[in-house]
Amino acid sequence: MGGHGPDPKHGLWMGGWGAIGCPTPQKGVVTYSLSSNRQRPMAGAAHAAIFNVWRRFRHQILYVAPPFIAAYAAMNWAIERNEYLNSKPGRLAEGQSE
Template identity: 70%
Template sequence: MGGHLDPKNGVYLGWWGDLGSAPQRITTYSMSPNRQRPLAGTAHAAVFNVFRRFRHQVLYVAPPFIAAYAIMNWAIEKNEYVNSKPGRAEAGDEE
């Protein structure tokens, strides 16, 4: 078991499976299935967490969406007017 010092390669610990170290101890922990509650409090936490995250992010997300909606609505109305009979008459286009 006791390894000897090899000046070129270091310490020889032994052959494979007998490396001279202390034996490994494997510890297993378990819990009774009646004591486990994997979803305890998830519904309550999810509702309040979603509300909290929404409250903190709404001022970053809502203004760009409102601005984009207003610009898109203006562009659609302008396009419909330009392509209508009064819009073409105002622009002077004749078919």
């Protein structure tokens, strides 16, 4: 099976692996190709980049923005609270002496 010479049993040529010979040519196999100088690999790339990024941003913003806003608000509160507690009025409010 798949040898490199005529089949001794049937007398037909069997090609190597991937090139099995056949006594009749195959029918119904169509191959298309396009010249490399006719291809446009970057056709529509700028348009797709702008609108695809906008579409993806629009669909993901409600998943990303609320946690980001909550984290920013919590961090801002913590920074302000820390600055207040380390200031003179903050220490006096907490009952510590100067």
